[in-house]
Amino acid sequence: MNALLLSAINQIAIAEQPTPKPEPGRSVIKVLASGLCGTDRHIYKGEYPSNKPVILGHEFGGVINSPSPDCKYSAGDLVSVDPNIVCGKCIDCLAGRTAFCPSLIALGVNMNGGFAQYALVPDTQLHKVSNALNPLHLAFIEPTACCIRGLDIAAMQGGEKVAVLGGGVMGQIVAQLSALANASQITMVTRQRARRELAISLGATDSVDPVEKEVESKLQNYDVVFECAGVVETFNLAQKIARRGGSIVVLGLTPEKTMVDFNPFQLVIKELRIQGSFLNPLTQRRAADLVDSGKLRLDPLISRTLSLLEVPEILNKPPGQSDVKYVVVP
């Protein structure tokens, strides 16, 4: 089969690989869609640890080609893959904090993933969806699961005023989830006009360009601020625009050594809650059901579909302005 193999930092190429065969507890899926994510760029450049050689691609799904003898699904079923494999036995797993499992390894990072025609996937990681689902939407289930984690942390009751900082794919999904959670206002804060307009077309109520003058005066008293950009500016802005008693949920990943301003006086007098949101602990099933339900509008988030051959060139240049999501169709 054809696969995109990362052999060393900055070295990725199409390689002929043996087509995997089913094993006890592991089924072979034919990959139908695999999202290209910022983390893939970081792995490629050596900014995020991974095993090598490895087939990248951790946001994927497909159709079961050869089920393992004990797989509860059948050949031909459409499945989403949760790439994050945990032990299920440690104190964190047992407490539902699976993202902290010390044994956590991920398909497409530490083990072969979805930038290939076929993938060998532990049965525990498969979530069936209906065969009527647009296969390209399989690439959105893992990012949606990470966004659902953010919404879980925000614990919205309905009626909240929400700001979303960063209009990439994560911010666009978080804005849509906030609408489904009955937020009264959803303000998309992102620099590119196209992304602001996209968010409005998908249910955000208003939008603001963060580089405008006196932007803070336009952004006040948010019950929940979702930081979805992973830059210093948005972390600082979030603290200023959250209302007293408000919450800041940080999904954006800054480079590991980045430090930000932090105002402990404001933290106390506003009784702010600031919490990170990491990966998809036990949210993949809900994300699969939500994507399957058609309640998220995902087609407008697909900027381009790519063949495996096109990926190396894409990884070698920054994402195109206004592009939101590339989906690889192996």
Ligand code: NAP
């Ligand atoms: P993305 O496509 O890069 O989107 C982030 C967007 O933030 C940028 O494209 C940019 O859009 C916007 N931005 C940059 N500077 C800004 C500023 N000063 N003010 C407002 N917006 C700004 O990334 P993504 O795929 O959506 O992911 C978002 C973040 O989540 C990344 O840091 C990613 O690593 C992280 N992530 C976290 C998890 C998790 O489990 N927590 C999972 C997946 C991804 P404009 O050009 O329009 O400003």
